[in-house]
Amino acid sequence: MLNNKHDSHILILNNAKQEFLELGFEKASMRSIAGKSGFTAGALYKHFKNKEEMFYALVEPAYLKLLRMFDKCTDSLMDDIAENPDELFDDSVNGAAAVLELIYQNYDEFQLMFNHSTGTRFEHIRENLVDIETKSTKRFIEIARENGLNPAEISDTEVHIFATMSLTPLFEVITHGYPYEEAVEIINLMSKAQNYAWEKIVNLKMD
Template sequence: MTEQKLLSCAKSEFLEKGFLGASMRSIAQKASMTTGAIYRYFPDKNALFEAVVKPTADEISAYFEEISSYQLQLLEYNETVLEYESMQKGMLQIVDFIYDRFDIFDLLINGSNGSNKEHYIDSLMELDLSSTQAYIHKLSQLNILQHSPPAHLLSILVKQSYRQVLEIVVSRMNREEAFEYMQLLIPFLYAGWTSLLETQNNSNKAKEEKQ
């Protein structure tokens, strides 16, 4: 019980002040402990921050890995992921996922500077980049991709798309504001990626619509 109380108080301190501004002394006071007692549980502030965020951070990583695998599985059945309704549904589910764990997303994105988790979101971006590269490669294997961007530009585009979605956390929007923002962002991202990753099917549809 003491350790759980300590983690709860540490989480409150980190959310309020971020990793750099958080004080072990202040955390000890909130937990009605001595600073020395905290060090019997955790050797330093980094270890304490890690204990606060790790369970949810692991869950987040697993969730995004699952999304990546699902996208590639769809291609095995010759189904495209870039259908608008599918993309919209998936992205709104991600928003729900974020807001059900918003405090930890907030810590990882806005409050982790100086900690060992400072680059955690970068690792998620790299995961998404690898997934996108695998998706493009699979489209090429299926001979349904018209063209693809150079690798160095793809990296920039993926990371910028990621940042646009995570702006809901950076700006600390409430859930209602986030859904309003996503209703504008999703069509923007959809138009950009469908144009960038033009497939034979999309190209044929466009020609038919012109006729």
């Protein structure tokens, strides 16, 4: 028997996660989640007013961790431009590995966001993350130019495509659920390929 409201809350979220993973957000049922949790539908609504609130309670903590990780990696690269340009490409590869580790530490939550979120504000997560990466890339190019690295001129459209290219390998390993060890190899290889592109396309070469 559950001892308190907190225990009930955790039980409901665990059952909701399985329901969302099996059926997706749109087909998931509050009534079904209530039954699996041993509650009436009315009792369930004392914890969550709707399934949107339940879904967001599951995924938003992981999503916010991802955004903080993106910011941390971006800040590290910006610092490298000014202080340690010879470490820039190594830090880029390490940053991608850190993001991947975070995702696999919260594997179910990212599966929900990427593969089961139709009907929620996370259904366009790929496009939203590309927009964030696009803004970061523009800022990176500006700071590189300010610090004398003389990157090539590229259009906003090209920056957007470049950002999409950078994130697509990450999206792929989440979407298809590769084993972690295989995902690490994929992301490491693609990160090195992207660094090569920075050298050849953007002409950002560290001597």
